[in-house]
Amino acid sequence: MAEILHVTGLYKRFGGNEVLSGIDLSVGAGEVVCVIGPSGSGKSTFLRCINLLEEPSGGQILFKGQDVMKMPASLLHARVGMVFQQFNLFNNMTALDNCVAGQRRVLRRSREESVRKAMFYLERVGMLPYRDARPAQLSGGQKQRAAIARALCMDPEVLLFDEPTSALDPEMVDEVLSVIRTLKDGGLTMMIVTHEMAFARDAADRVVFMDAGKVVEDAPPSKLFVKPENPRTQAFLARTMRG
C-alpha cells in the first residue's frame, strides 16, 4: 500500500501550552483512519496541523514524500481536503456555488466543468435538490453534506474530517455518517476525528487513540475496541462505551 501521509515527531505549542508532544503516524492510500480520544487530547489540532491550518512547532509532515511546509499552500489544500465541525459553508453563496468557487478560483476549471462536477457530488451526497439554497436555509446535516461535496469537488487525495457530526442533532448524524461510508466504498483516503465509537468501529481500517498530545494506541478496530492494550485506552473506552 502506497503511503500518502507520513508524520514524524509532530509538536505543537500554543504559547507555553504543549498540545501535541511528538506524534508519529503513517496513513496509506485508501485507508480510513479514525482518531478518537478525550476532549483536549489534541485530536483536532493534529488534524489541523496536517493541512497547516495550524503551523506545527516542530516535526515533519510528508504528503506523498513531499514536506507540506515546502509545498505551495494552495496545492496542498487542494489535495488535502478538510471538513469542519461547524461546516463553514461560504454563507454568501448557494450550495452549488460553494462547490464551484474553489474549482474556478483554485483549480482554474471552466464553469461548465465546475458545475458538472459540483452537480455530480451534490447528487452523491443527496443535496442536488437543494443546490440553490443558501447555508442559512439548510439544516445542519444538509450543510455538512454540502460541505463534503464542496471538499470532494477539489478531487482531494486525502480528506480530513474534524468531528463532522459533533455539531449535529442526533437524527442528522446518520445521514452524514452514511455519506462518509459511501466515500470509503469509493476508496478515498480519510482521517476522521470522531466521538462516534460505533462508526469508528465499523467504518475504520485503523483507529488511533490519542491522549495528552500523544498517540497512545494505533490498531485495527477489531483489536482496539475488543482488546485494547494500553490502560488509558481501556479507561477511555470503558467510559465512552458504557452508554
Add this chain to the structure above:
Amino acid sequence: MPNTFFGWIGFLLEKYGGMFLSGAANTLLIAVVGTVAGFIIGLLVAIVRTIQLKRDAGGLKRAALGAAKLLLNAYIEVFRGTPMIVQAMVVYYGASQYLGLNLPAMTAAFLVVSINTGAYMAEIVRGGILSVDAGQKEAAIAVGMTHWQGMTGVILPQAIRNILPSVGNEFVVNIKDSSVLNVISVTEVFFMSKSAAGTYYRYFEVFFITSVIYFILTFTFTRLLRLVEKKLSGSASYTVYGSQSSYQAEIEVKRDPEGEA
C-alpha cells in the same frame, strides 16, 4: 424687491436656481466620488492589514509587510485625527506652494474627500471583517484559496453586507461635510449659497433653500441605500428541485453560477 418670505424664496430661486442646481450637482459628485473611492481605499487597506505571513516567510517579505502596515496605520490615524477643512487647506495650498501644482478646486476636493473617507472606511471594513465568522476564512484556506481570493470571494462580500449601514452613514456625512471645501473655493452648494446670499443680504432665505437641498440629497440617498441593503440580503426562498426521493428526475441548472464564481 419682494417683501415676503415666500416672495424672496421665489425670487432667489428664479435668479439663482442654476447656481443652486450646479452647486448641488457638485456636492453630490464630490460625495459620490469621495465615498466610492474612499470605500475602495478602505477595502484595499483592510486586505493588506489582514495579511498573515507563514512562519517561514523571508525577512525581506516580513519587513516590507511590516513597513506597509505601519504606513497604513499612520495614514488612518493622521486623517482621522485632523479636520477635513484643515486637510483641504494643506493639500490645496501645499500642492501649489511646494509642488508647483495648481490643482483645480474640484480635483483637490475629490482627493481630500477620498483620502479622508478612506481612513474612516478602513476602520469600518476592519470591523466588518471581524464580524465575519473565522470559520469562513479557514474554509477558504482549506479549499486552497489565496488571501486575495478568500477576501474578495468569501470574506468581503459578507463583511460589506454587514457594514453597509456604516457606509451609508459615511455617504451622508460626505454630502454635508463637503461644505467645508468652500474654503478652497470648490463650487459646491454651500459656496454657491454664500455667493447668492451676499448679493441681496438675504442670508436666511438663501440658507433655508440650501438646507432643503441638503436634506433632499441625503434623504433620497439613504432611501436608495436601504434598497441596496435589501437586495444584498438575497432572496428569502429557493427552489427545491424535485422531491427528496426522486430528484434524479430533474438535473437542469436553473441559474448561472458565474455570479459567485
